[in-house]
Amino acid sequence: MTIIKNAIDSIQIGLEDHQANDNRRNISAVRNISAGILLLYKEKLCQLSPEDNKELLIKQNIRPVSTEDGTIKFEGKGHKTVDVQNIKERFKSLKVEVDWSRFDEINRLRNDLEHYYTSKSPDTVREIIAKSFLLIRDFLSDQLKLDPQEVLGPDAWSVLLSVSEIYAAEEKSCRMSLDKVDWVYPTVVDSIKYLRCTNCHSSLIEAPDSDEHYSCIGLRCRSCKQEFDFDDVIEQCIDDSLGGEAIQSVMDGGDSPYDTCLSCDKETFIYSEGKCVACEYEMEHTSCEICGEGLRLDDQWNGGKCGYCQHRWEKVMAE
Ligand SMILES: [Zn+2]
Ligand SMILES: [Zn+2]
Ligand SMILES: [Zn+2]
Numbered sequence: 021m022t023i024i025k026n027a028i029d030s031i032q033i034g035l036e037d038h039q040a041n042d043n044r045r046n047i048s049a050v051r052n053i054s055a056g057i058l059l060l061y062k063e064k065l066c067q068l069s070p071e072d073n074k075e076l077l078i079k080q081n082i083r084p085v086s087t088e089d090g091t092i093k094f095e096g097k098g099h100k101t102v103d104v105q106n107i108k109e110r111f112k113s114l115k116v117e118v119d120w121s122r123f124d125e126i127n128r129l130r131n132d133l134e135h136y137y138t139s140k141s142p143d144t145v146r147e148i149i150a151k152s153f154l155l156i157r158d159f160l161s162d163q164l165k166l167d168p169q170e171v172l173g174p175d176a177w178s179v180l181l182s183v184s185e186i187y188a189a190e191e192k193s194c195r196m197s198l199d200k201v202d203w204v205y206p207t208v209v210d211s212i213k214y215l216r217c218t219n220c221h222s223s224l225i226e227a228p229d230s231d232e233h234y235s236c237i238g239l240r241c242r243s244c245k246q247e248f249d250f251d252d253v254i255e256q257c258i259d260d261s262l263g264g265e266a267i268q269s270v271m272d273g274g275d276s277p278y279d280t281c282l283s284c285d286k287e288t289f290i291y292s293e294g295k296c297v298a299c300e301y302e303m304e305h306t307s308c309e310i311c312g313e314g315l316r317l318d319d320q321w322n323g324g325k326c327g328y329c330q331h332r333w334e335k336v337m338a339e
Pocket of ligand 2: 282283284285289296297
């Protein structure tokens with residue numbers, strides 16, 4: 021059986037699991053669909069492999085060997101095939117485009133689902149299927165040059181479409197209720213797309229009463245009806261929104277865009293806003309009174325001087 025056939029079978033079986041209306045089969049639905057996506061990627065690697073060795077690029081270890089006529093060729097070593105990280109690297113060097121942020125999001129949702137699955141999770145399953153649908157459709161048509169509707173067959177296609185439409189409609193109505201809230205800070209607006217239910221992890225969150233101040237606004241999960249305040253999830257939203265940038269910035273020798281607030285102790289002090297977006301604490305000293313350098317939360321104890329000027333000042337005072 022070919023890889024592409026396996027991929028399509030796996031996706032179709034996943035959708036049948038989902039259609040079974042049996043909560044226990046939802047995890048299996050998600051596993052099958054995820055496995056199908058990886059198989060589509062492997063199919064692409066096989067297509068790109070040389071004519072005389074069509075499975076070369078799915079081998080995890082590839083080594084150069086010299087042939088009898090003195091030319092160099094590559095061969096796969098061992099039985100191990102590529103994992104997700106290998107596929108990412110190979111696609112990067114082979115210039116095969118995949119929306120990896122969507123893929124990673126689906127993977128994260130799937131992990132959460134495996135760990136916290138409850139009977140209240142069907143919306144999370146629907147979200148995973150809706151997001152997978154976009155990946156599958158685009159990869160089939162853009163990279164494998166296949167007609168998604170034709171290869172998936174009418175049954176699977178109509179399930180994918182209806183699940184995606186339901187999810188899109190719910191998402192839109194949540195989005196509209198959140199858009200009515202005045203989130204005040206651009207950083208907070210950006211972080212709202214990471215809103216998730218504290219109980220079932222669904223992203224279908226609405227704000228029933230948009231008039232309250234954003235920091236204490238009440239939210240409700242459309243999937244499991246759990247109610248919570250934005251204040252309960254603001255740290256998580258900021259972390260999901262700025263965490264990657266923070267790691268990158270620190271690795272490059274720079275500063276994190278956010279810090280632990282000196283007033284409320286949440287990790288929600290945002291330098292670009294000059295404020296904590298949870299409690300609106302502002303720094304007393306924003307720039308060094310001697311050299312004018314911008315100050316950070318750590319510098320607040322020096323009475324308005326940066327670390328360098330404070331150090332020099334202490335030296336002068338000691339002499
Ligand atoms: Zn929920
Ligand atoms: Zn604060
Ligand atoms: Zn200074």
